[in-house]
Amino acid sequence: MTSSYPSDSAISVRSLHSESNMSLRSTFSLHEEEEDTEPQVFAEQPSVKLCCQLCCNVFKDPVITTCGHTFCRRCALTSDKCPVDAAKLTVVVNNIAVAEQIGELFIHCKYGCRAVGMAGKPGAYEVDPLGCPFTIKLSTRKEHEASCDYRPVRCPNNPSCPPLLTMNLEAHLKECEHIKCPHSKYGCTFIGNQDTYETHLEVCKFEGLKEFLQQTDDRFHEMQLTLAQKDQDIAFLRSMLGKLSEKLDQLEKNLELKFDVLDENQSKLSEDLMEFRRDASMLNDELSHINARLNMGILGSYDPQQIFKCKGTFVGHQGPVWCLCVYSTGDLLFSGSSDKTIKVWDTCTTYKCQKTLEGHDGIVLALCIQGNRLYSGSADCTIIVWDIQTLQKVNTIRAHDNPVCTLVSSHNMLFSGSLKAIKVWDIVGTELKLKKELTGLNHWVRALVASQNHLYSGSYQTIKIWDIRSLECVHVLQTSGGSVYSIAVTNHHIVCGTYENLIHVWDIESKEQVRTLTGHVGTVYALAVISTPDQTKVFSASYDRSLRVWSMDNMICTQTLLRHQGSVTALAVSRGRLFSGAVDSTVKVWTC
Structure with a gap:
């Protein structure tokens, strides 16, 4: 120019x-x-x-x-x-x-x-x-x-005011009719001239709070900085968790390969297995620590009362534990195992086995309590009725032509699931009288849950909802992920675990699927619910040897529990406590 x-x-x-x-x-x-x-x-x-x-x-x-x-x-x-x-x-x-x-x-x-x-x-x-x-x-x-005093500027109160020179700005501000309250960012709507501005400050409800508001702004800024740092920490921990999970998966794959050559080199495989267990134990401890820190970042403030910890282990079975049932009136826990027995545990004081119930000729797959009666289902196709007061067998029924996979009771009826069938039994004293057989099921019925007036049954990629009074199917939910192995019902959701590691969630009213929860790397064998007035938690047990705690408020995993040395197959809850049974032949109790 x-x-x-x-x-x-x-x-x-x-x-x-x-x-x-x-x-x-x-x-x-x-x-x-x-x-x-x-x-x-x-x-x-x-x-x-x-x-x-x-x-x-x-x-x-x-x-x-x-x-x-x-x-x-x-x-x-x-x-x-x-x-x-x-x-x-x-x-x-x-x-x-x-x-x-x-x-x-x-x-x-x-x-x-x-x-x-x-x-x-x-x-x-x-x-x-x-x-x-x-x-x-x-x-x-x-x-x-x-x-420069001659530099053009705009009125800071209102861009619509005519352009000013810097030297005239101070005089203009004294006469400007668009002066805003200094607390306008907090919601004060005052706009006026210098005289009304000074009068306004004397009565402005924010003026007396200005120090508090400034402190709040400063604290909010600090919290934003803290939140940004936590986000970075979470990203770092997620990265570490992913690497540890990959390493753990690789170790498990190596273990499976070593089992394939067990007959050829038993001695060498035993040494490798011991080494793997030492490494896996170290990884599990580190993984638990990282999960706890990750949960603290996700949940905001750390509340130790919401973290479940293993408080004890029941040892006594000679084979995998497949089912659990709690008799809360007497503080008794019943566990069924591949060793064909049912053990009765004291959950109140000693955590010791009170008695071993023998009577089945096959694996005990299902347990259920109605009143003072314990019902057990087995691979021997029978249901045995036990008196809880005396812990004696009072009746044996040939129930199915195939193993009895699951049992549940409601409305003075007992429901038993087997291959492509659910049988409904009227409970009359120590007798079970067949009332009806529910058919139209496409595979093994491994999951049965009774809630209010409905029965929920799970088979291959299907959940059927039955009216307990009419015993008619009133709704069918289609799933993915193979056979349904577990079902849980909360006040607002229907939850199921599948063969292919997935947990599906439906809205209980609309029957619309709202979420699929992922995280397990093995079949989800069991689900359990603990509800309080403030929140609902769902627990999942898996082939991957872990238990996961899910918050149903935001559908996220808040904790991963790693203590079992084998697949976790069964869950039961009582008085805020969680019991888990596993292929490692033990039962563990978890509390906050």
Whole structure:
């Protein structure tokens, strides 16, 4: 942009060079026309030595070329030949001396200049007698203009106010009719002039709280910083957890391969198995620690009362534990096992086996309590009725042609699940009388749950909902993930665990599927529910040897429990306690 000056006190010059002669013009510009975006009006004529021979303007970013002449950097880079000796132009070094001389030139403040509409010179400027009267060094221009009294500003109260000069801003603010309350960000809607503003502050409900509000803002800012740090910590912990899970998966795969060659090298496999268990134990401890820290990040503040811990282990079975049942009236726990027995445990004081019930010829797969009777189902296809008071067998019934997989009681009826069938038994004293057989099931019925007036049954990729009074199927839920191995019903949801590691969740009213919970890497054998007025938790037990705790409020896993050395196959709850049975032949009790 070029600039011209009609007065003697402020002259803008522009140089004109030719091969034989150099003459000064009356205007100069510090920048090239296409780049200069601000007025450049010099107080005195710059020396011709400070003018570029290519663009005829005062040097901008002067550089010395290989021919020894000085040009603007852009001129040197965009021109092919030197106008003096026709040499090819190549930049060598910055001309610091010339740049310092140019910085010492005096110009008028841009707020003391105005545009001149001269023909052919749309970008010309002259001194504005009504503007800033100061002349300043070019090198200090930005410092002066940033604080110049003639700099145009906008009213901070209302952008609609007319433009102001900096020197007039203070006076305007005293008369401005759009002054906002300093507490407007908290919701105060006051807008007025200086007089009403001062009166308003005396009655503003936020004024008395300003220190508290400021402290709240400061605390909120600190919390934001803390939250950002926690997000980083969570991301780091998730990364570590993923790597540990991959390592654990790899170790399990290695273990399976070693089992395949058990007959060939029993001695070597035993050594490898012991080494794996040591590594797995270390990984499990580290994984539990990481999960606890991760849960603290997800849940916000750490509440130790919500963390479940293993409080004891029941040892006595000679084979995997497949089912559990709690008799809360007498603080008794019943467990069924592959050793064909049912053990009775004291859950109140000693945690010791009170008695072993024998009578089945096959694996005990299901247990159920109705009143003072215990019902057990087995792979021997029978149901045995036991008196809980005497712990004696009182009846045996040949119930199915196939193993009895599951039992549940409701409305003085006992329901037993087997291959493609559910039988409904009327409970009459110690007798069981067949009332009806529910058919139309496509596979093994491994899960039965009775809740209020409905019976929920799980088979291959299907959950059927039956009306207990009419014993008719009233709804069918289609699932994925293979056979349904477990079902739980809460006040708001229907939950099922599948063969292929998934946990599906449906809304109990609309019967619409709302979520699929993932995390297990093995069949979900069992589900259990603990509900309080504040929250509902669902526990899942899996082939992967872990138990997971799920918050049904936000559908996330809040804890992973790792203590069993084998697949976790059965769950039971009583008085806020969780009992888990596993293939490692033990039963563990968990409490907060």
